[in-house]
Amino acid sequence: MRRNFAMAAMLLVSLAPALAQPQAPVLQQQQQQPGAAGVPGQAKPSPELRQARRAVRQACMEDIRTLCAGSELGGGRVLMCLRSHKDQVSDGCKAATAHLREVRRRA
Numbered sequence: 001m002r003r004n005f006a007m008a009a010m011l012l013v014s015l016a017p018a019l020a021q022p023q024a025p026v027l028q029q030q031q032q033q034p035g036a037a038g039v040p041g042q043a044k045p046s047p048e049l050r051q052a053r054r055a056v057r058q059a060c061m062e063d064i065r066t067l068c069a070g071s072e073l074g075g076g077r078v079l080m081c082l083r084s085h086k087d088q089v090s091d092g093c094k095a096a097t098a099h100l101r102e103v104r105r106r107a
Contacts, residue, residue, distance in 0.1 A: 049107060052100040059096035063089050 045053075060082060064071075067088055068081035082089055082097065089097075 046103075046107060049100075049103050052096075052103040056093070056096045056100050060089070060093035063093045 056079075063082060063085075064078055067085045068078055071077045071081040079097070082093065086094070
């Protein structure tokens with residue numbers, strides 16, 4: 001028991017300098033270089049990917065309104081809803097989502 005306590009104390013002492021350093025430089029770096037959807041460390045989406053996403057929104061808008069009205073936006077929940085209703089989705093929406101998958105695969 002004493003040995004575990006001593007090891008924990010040594011670990012805390014060795015980490016103290018790292019924990020005491022301010023985190024502002026890291027936050028400033030993240031704010032300067034936001035990636036895709038504001039996620040640090042990810043590249044911005046290509047113009048082709050942005051266009052494919054726009055096409056899905058346009059082609060699937062009516063399907064989203066009728067089939068996925070209760071789905072919250074973000075995190076891919078709307079696409080998951082469309083996927084769960086794949087038999088009821090319009091042909092244009094199916095084609096647009098297939099194109100989006102293909103663009104993502106190539107990226």
